[in-house]
Amino acid sequence: MRIGPKLTLSFSVVACLVIVVGSVGLRAALDTKESLMELADNSYPTVAALEDVRFYGLRIVTSTMEYIFLKSEQEAASGAGDSQDEAELELRENAIEPLNQSLDRYVDMVATHVHEEQNIEEEVVNAAALLGKGSSILIALKEAGESGEEILEAKERFENTEQVFLVAIERALKLENEEVQEVKNEVVDQVDQAIAITLGVALGGFIVAFILRSAMARSLSKPIQALEHAATAIGNGNLATQVNIDSKDELGVLAGAFNRMSRELSSTTVSRDYVENILKSIADALIVCDANGNITELNKSAEAMLGYDAGELIGTTVGRIIGGGSLAEVLTPASPDAANSARAETRFQRKDGGSLPVEVSMATLSDIENAPTGTVYIAQDISERLRSQQAIATKNEELARTNKELDQFAYVVSHDLKAPLRAISNLAEWIEEDLEGKIDDDIRKQLDLLRGRVNRMDSLINGVLEYSRIGRVAIDTNEFDVRELLDEVVDSMPVPEGCVIDIGDNMPHLSAPRVHLSQVFANLVSNAIKYCGREDGHVDISVSDGGDSYEFAVKDNGPGIAPEFHEKVFGIFQTLEARDKVESTGVGLTLVKKIVEECGGRIVVESDGENGTTFKFTWLKQLTERQAA
């Protein structure tokens, strides 16, 4: 049942009760009125009629008696006072008519209400008739001048009649009084009854209203209380709270809507507790400020990093703890398209006076109309990172210094090795010169071998010197045409007859350390010629555009390099042929690799070990600052 009809029903019941109570009271009032009306209409006129009957009866008696008395006096005084007895008779005559009228009224009134003794009115009427008759007899006797005795006798009888009459009147009056008393009792009874019924009905109504109230309380209050509890639970963060109301009324509908709302809330919204737990648990400091830059919230990590309690900071300006008030100057936008966020490396001012290096990300909060409502700062302790960066920088410096020292060492060692080597060479020469004509062919051959090995060692040392020079000695960057450079390189080396060197038509124009690229090509081309091993040698130099770099290739038709040696060929002092067969230092490709990599490129060798070899290397179109330096 819905609440509207329920309320209507309840109020209808109460209204009926009120009507019942009212009608009972009304009924009692009407009854009382009726009784009182009866009293007014019947008893009082009856009594009045009786009083009139008595009055006129007694007048007849009195006037009769007065006439008798006066007549007797007159007789004694011989005819005097005629007029007086005449008057008394007239008085008597005048009373007869009203007496009869009163009697008629009495009889009429008595007829309207039933007496227990039905004969009382007859008794009164008879007594009155007897009274009239007795009076007439007495007067007739007197006028007839009868003797005193007869008169006395008649007078006596008349007085008896009078007594009977008065008794009858008294009885009738008494009956009427009883009647009045009866009506009075009736009214009192009716009023008492009405009070009792009214009270009873009112009490009953109260009980019914109380029962209704309880029923309403059950059907209205309980669901409302359940809803209130659920709303409180949601307010406390338990978003999944459901209420269990089965009723079909509006509250049931409301509960259904409430449950849907809480389901939606729990699936689309996270509670404040949930968020606070997350914020508490994150290791980064989180500080929230209002639009004026005053701190409104901060998490445990922020307290720990700053050494303050939250209470000491809330309400104070954020500049007190971040960046010494100049945060805006150090902030840089987090990304070009994120105008409302920024990041900076700055320091937290701690309570103990110290400071802590942090990386701060800042985001502006705004309301629906895009007006700023506050700022969120997330700060990460970067002291460890700075230490690591410092350590890495130190290590890098050490490494660079070590590398430089190594290059320097290689240079000094090889330079110093050269002096005794030259001395050995010279001394061998001088021995041969000084023993001219005294040495046989064996000794001469041995001296030749000695000089040959000295020369090889000189070449090795020169290789190391050159190797150490790359990266140790800055080479100027020039603008040049690669085609011209290749022509120079080819011209400067002995090309055997029958060997063809093809240079691609699309060689680029470069801005680079020319000497380095020249060394690379010289080594690769001379290797191609040196290890060709056939009469119709063919070296093909080509280039392709690889975006930000060029890819150069030097391809020969020689015997190739087996894949297992592809890495090895770049190692220093590594040769694939015995040095006695092909004079080689084993430094050339090492040098090439070092130059290419110093200039930001890569070099690879491609060969199946049978059909020629291709060395491919990339060369940046634009050298970065480091590589240019």
Next chain:
Amino acid sequence: MKDSSISILLVEDDDVDAMNVKRAFKKVNINNPLHVAGNGIEALRMLRGEGVEPITPTPKIILLDINMPRMNGIEFLKELRADPELKAASVVVLTTSNEERDKVAAYDFNVAGYILKPVDPQKFIEAVTALEVYWNLIELP
């Protein structure tokens, strides 16, 4: 050399290198007096006659090594060019140092030439021959 009275000072710490120069001079018939100093300080003393007999006549040609103990060739050049008595000397650097900064420093002090010592003795003979031709060609003060 056509004027065999011109004395030559060789500043060289390596005995074999000094010998090499002497043998080369002999081979190409340079008979001018050749004095040898072991380092820059010794060379200056010999030129100025500090504690030793000064070389007479004062050498107009100096063959100078760069890497030497106590005072190297560049430091010696600095002192030499600062000395009004000596600054006119023609200096040829004869060294193993292929360092660019050594070459630049040497030419900054107006050296007549910068020659890298070859390992092959034959090549050194060629170099000394060329020097002899040069010295015959030029006029010295």
